[in-house]
Amino acid sequence: MKSIPLRQKHANLGASFTDFGGWEMPVRYSSDLAEHEAVRTKAGLFDISHMGELFIEGKDAASFLDYALVGAASEIAVGRAKYSLICNEAGGIIDDLIVYRLAETSYLVVANASNKDVVFGAFQKRVAGFDTEVRDESDSWVLLAIQGPKSVEILGAITSAPLSDLKYYAISEANIASVDCLLARTGYTGEDGFEIYIPVASAGQAFDALMAAGSKFDLMPTGLACRDTLRLEAGMPLYGHEMNESVNPYQAGFGKVVRLDKTGDFVGKAALTKLAESAPSQVLVGLAGEGKRAARADYEVFPESSDTSMGVITSGALSPTLGYPVAMAMVGADFAEIGTSVSVDIRGTKAPYKVVKLPFYKRPIN
Numbered sequence: 001m002k003s004i005p006l007r008q009k010h011a012n013l014g015a016s017f018t019d020f021g022g023w024e025m026p027v028r029y030s031s032d033l034a035e036h037e038a039v040r041t042k043a044g045l046f047d048i049s050h051m052g053e054l055f056i057e058g059k060d061a062a063s064f065l066d067y068a069l070v071g072a073a074s075e076i077a078v079g080r081a082k083y084s085l086i087c088n089e090a091g092g093i094i095d096d097l098i099v100y101r102l103a104e105t106s107y108l109v110v111a112n113a114s115n116k117d118v119v120f121g122a123f124q125k126r127v128a129g130f131d132t133e134v135r136d137e138s139d140s141w142v143l144l145a146i147q148g149p150k151s152v153e154i155l156g157a158i159t160s161a162p163l164s165d166l167k168y169y170a171i172s173e174a175n176i177a178s179v180d181c182l183l184a185r186t187g188y189t190g191e192d193g194f195e196i197y198i199p200v201a202s203a204g205q206a207f208d209a210l211m212a213a214g215s216k217f218d219l220m221p222t223g224l225a226c227r228d229t230l231r232l233e234a235g236m237p238l239y240g241h242e243m244n245e246s247v248n249p250y251q252a253g254f255g256k257v258v259r260l261d262k263t264g265d266f267v268g269k270a271a272l273t274k275l276a277e278s279a280p281s282q283v284l285v286g287l288a289g290e291g292k293r294a295a296r297a298d299y300e301v302f303p304e305s306s307d308t309s310m311g312v313i314t315s316g317a318l319s320p321t322l323g324y325p326v327a328m329a330m331v332g333a334d335f336a337e338i339g340t341s342v343s344v345d346i347r348g349t350k351a352p353y354k355v356v357k358l359p360f361y362k363r364p365i366n
Helices: 007-012 032-041 061-068 113-126 151-156 200-217 224-233 269-275
Strands: 016-020 023-028 044-047 052-057 081-087 093-103 106-111 133-136 141-147 171-176 179-184 193-199 282-289 300-303 311-318 325-332 341-346 349-356
Touching: 007 016, 007 200, 023 224, 032 044, 032 224, 044 200, 044 224, 052 061, 052 113, 061 106, 061 113, 093 113, 106 113, 113 133, 141 151, 141 200, 151 193, 151 200, 171 193, 171 200, 179 200, 193 200, 224 311, 224 325, 282 311, 282 341, 325 341, 325 349
Parallel strands: none
Antiparallel strands: 016 023, 044 141, 052 106, 052 133, 081 093, 093 106, 141 193, 171 179, 179 193, 282 325, 282 349, 300 311, 300 341, 311 325, 341 349
């Protein structure tokens, strides 16, 4: 396994580690529930340096990304970001990505850890003919995410950057605790917060400053276990669970991300155009259950009064915030209507669930 640059700092804070995407990552420091609650009510600090940072620069950067991805990167304003997908020729999802436009001819594409090399390889193949350079700088950056309602106050104590001016899905250069970095108002928890891209050499200084500034707000170091329950409550997909190369954007609920109307060809356009002509036979839905028994990934989903499986759980947990089980599942389209009753086989016992609208949780807006 690869080690993240700040591993020793996390060990000193009592972190337990796990293998995630080939990286040794902090999974928890105290308890999953305490860390989850901290992010929902105060703030948590995640180290997500396993993510991949790919820089796209050159005269044709915009048109290259329009060709390589299903979205319209050329329409992203400088300083803003969009969620996007990279698909194969058959329309299957290779990875989901965040695309930041740093300057007119400069982009940052953030890929999932386990897929970074695959995405970089696809970019290298697709860049032929474009006046553009694709660079993998993943080893040069530490990525910290401060998430939760106290994030602005904590970060504001150690930066003069105008945080209130930084909109959701925006990015800017900033100086945090005398460290130059890239600051994005993005996250994977359903809460307000920031993701901070810091050069490796200065990352320890920034991490210590964030922890110190957060001490009076009960900032907690937080691991991947609570990150998973937070993103599930927020209805956010995880690659390898809700998406893979056998799943297309229309099945996963991301049809609006696909820009069939953009100028020019893009990889997968022909297949996605055909897929868009008819409703998918299976789609991703949200499920809410009763009691305390959670449906987990790969558990089978059944119609309410049938023993014939028509779907599978992709992610599931007992929601710490809501107090009842929630799950995402890929099910037959005939059973995807909101309010439909289904059952899930939980270790040999059928448990009742209902199809509900995603996300399960939305943060309160003050």
